[in-house]
Amino acid sequence: xxSHFMGSAKFILLSLTIFxxxxxxxxxxxxxxxxxxxxxxxPRANDSKVYNDWASENRFLVGDTVRFKYKKDSVMEVxxxxxxxxxxxxxNLFSNTGNTVYELDRPGSFYFISGVxxxxxxxxxxxxxxxxxxxxxxxGDSSSGSRAAVLSFGVSKxxxxxxxxxxxxxxxx
Ligand SMILES: *[C@@H]1O[C@H](CO)[C@@H](O)[C@H](O)[C@H]1NC(C)=O
Ligand SMILES: *[C@@H]1O[C@H](CO)[C@@H](O)[C@H](O)[C@H]1NC(C)=O
Numbered sequence: 369x370x371s372h373f374m375g376s377a378k379f380i381l382l383s384l385t386i387f388x389x390x391x392x393x394x395x396x397x398x399x400x401x402x403x404x405x406x407x408x409x410x411p412r413a414n415d416s417k418v419y420n421d422w423a424s425e426n427r428f429l430v431g432d433t434v435r436f437k438y439k440k441d442s443v444m445e446v447x448x449x450x451x452x453x454x455x456x457x458x459x460n461l462f463s464n465t466g467n468t469v470y471e472l473d474r475p476g477s478f479y480f481i482s483g484v485x486x487x488x489x490x491x492x493x494x495x496x497x498x499x500x501x502x503x504x505x506x507x508g509d510s511s512s513g514s515r516a517a518v519l520s521f522g523v524s525k526x527x528x529x530x531x532x533x534x535x536x537x538x539x540x541x
Pocket of ligand 2: 456458
């Protein structure tokens with residue numbers, strides 16, 4: 369009786385562990401680091417389109433996140449009009465923690481600017497276009513390198529999950 373109970377308790381515990389593992393390493397969303405290893409900085413004078421170039425090379429889907437890493441700077445999510453004018457007076461989001469994660473929670477365009485005076489004008493701003501699920505289904509053959517990387521990453525995570533499940537099975541039986 370007691371050992372049966374212990375077995376059930378362990379099974380529940382393991383199930384919870386696997387559930388949180390799956391939840392944490394969700395196969396279906398991806399985090400992009402803005403600007404790659406350079407992070408979120410004022411672009412060089414000859415490279416003011418760097419963030420929009422970076423954004424147009426990637427395919428963003430609903431549920432993906434973008435991570436901004438920066439020092440002595442900030443990030444704002446603003447309207448289309450405020451993006452165009454570099455107007456930082458009433459952002460939808462303001463963050464200056466140095467490490468900001470933003471979830472792209474709907475299809476359409478998101479506008480980001482630096483909140484530091486003069487930085488947006490020098491090109492530290494970016495438009496991210498998030499695909500609708502229809503766009504995403506159509507655009508299969510134009511998949512960029514990073515989305516391909518996501519898929520292979522997803523597969524490797526599935527392999528890990530299978531490994532964990534088989535370990536659990538051998539533990540239980
Ligand atoms: C921009 O200028 C820097 C320094 O002068 C140079 O190293 C770099 O190659 C230039 N980049 C482009 C895209 O012209
Ligand atoms: C920024 O937006 C606010 C509110 O719409 C407006 O009052 C202000 O004049 C704008 N500033 C600039 C520089 O456009």
